[in-house]
Amino acid sequence: MKIFPDRLSPQQDDFYNALMDAHEGLSETDSHALNARLILLMANQIGDLDVLRDLLTTARAYADV
């Protein structure tokens, strides 16, 4: 499984803006909670455990520690 290079453009700005709007007015704690819910919803939507494991590994690889 390979991560898609780019499936967002040319609507990347619309998405990013909608994401920021979703956080509008939330406290930092509530924003983190929203992010957690969003990840769970997206995981269900993707629905493929191999893909999800790949994404988790990739995201983790960028961590500083």
Next chain:
Amino acid sequence: MAYDYTPYPYVPPKGLTQAEPRHPVAIVGAGPIGLAMAIDLAQRGVASVVLDDNNVVSVGSRAICWAKRTLEIFDRLGVGERMLEKGVTWKIGRQFHGDREVYSFDLLPEDGHKYPAFINLQQYYVEEYLIDRVRDFPGLIDLRFRNKVVDHADRGDHTLLTVETPDGRYSLEADWLIACDGAGSPTRNRMGLSFEGQTFQEQFLIADIEMKDSPFGDAAVPERWFWFDPPFHKGKSALLHMQPDNIYRIDLQLDVDADARAEAAEDKVIPRIKAIVGDKPFRLDWVSVYKFRCIKLDRFVHGRVIFVGDSAHVVSPFGARGGNGGIQDVDNLGWKLAAVIQGKADEALIATYHDERSHGSAENILHSSRATNFMTPKTPIEALFRTEALRLAHDQPFARRILNSGRLSMPCSLEGFALQTPGAAQVPPGSPLVDAPLSGAEGETWLLSQVQGDFTLVGFGDVPLPDVPGVRRLGINQRAADYPCFTATHGHAIRRYGSDIAYLFRPDGHVAAVFRRPTAQDVARAAGRAMGKTTETA
């Protein structure tokens, strides 16, 4: 060398000693927008008086990035080639995060266009060239320096202006008043029109420096460099651009609560520049600290008063959509106003200037607001998303495209607006023209040179064009016809527009209608519709 700001002469206007006949058009403001407006009207035979409170060109480089579409419009106004020759053509944009390059883009468009994606040219040169061009129309453009409009009154079918000069005041009547008097428009303020929108708290420092050695290091070609969180300016953003005459533009984000006056002082600016260019010698040319807003007027047309450029709409500078947007306003209004003044179209056509350009400016405001929001995160969560997008951008293509340091000015489509006849084609109705090289009996030329200025019906490939009054005809890759024909050099024009299809272009180059088999009746109806004539229902 620093630009030589030679003052233009003040000539006492006739109105001081005797009443002037009513002018068809008075333009307030001799910046790039007002001057371009006067030239566009003059090329169509419409006289105007241009009133400016000052007598020198723009002090400081101000607007420097001129987009392809703007250059094409300047070409029609007779100044495009001079601007291209003097301007710096850049095509590579690099984005840095800290001291690492994360992404670069190449603006080099496909072959076969007269103008590049962008040039950088100081606003003072643009104004100087436009003033020189104005001099080609002595009978049609009356350009008056140090003539400050201090009042105006709506008289229904005309406007009465009060103008202040070094020799006193006089009054002047004009059928149409075009306010090109900038973001702080005194005309707009006098009318009490609401001009409120999103105000950004961030402040930015602009410094122009002249230096012999390029601050781009070994890069032999001019580029645009943008830094998120650069090592020399922690936690903020920075932008570097090259202009002609070895002038470089540096744009630095400042703290929200920075003291603008202190930040513009040399003792504060010079260390900031040295942090970027190192020990290379430089001369400080111009410094400005600014904030910005994103706003547009509810209506651009108020009876016989029309707002054009920054007086109608302002944007943040990221994406170069201010000056470029204003020149597109001029392009949209010029042919419409001339047609109304010359009795070829109904006054209702002017309302479509508002419809179409209000749409264009809304698009510019959307893009520039988003770029500004990305560059200046407001909350810890916004900052977190941006930091992680930057981190991913080092090797994830999708994340690179999320990085937003300004989506550079592109012309908007007018598809779906009343003047266009709906239709399907490679370049659909409403789109701005796509340039292409042509060769004809008199040598090499460009589609934009042949099409812009008048209603033009262009046949691509084997499609005979009917003769319709008020519509020029042009054949591309056609057998002999009784109108001018050209060959599509390297097939570019056919590839871009398709074959066996005719396009009707408006005078501003936007596609008004497309036809597979154009009949005189269909073309006349589409041209009439583009002139604002309501078609009788069958």
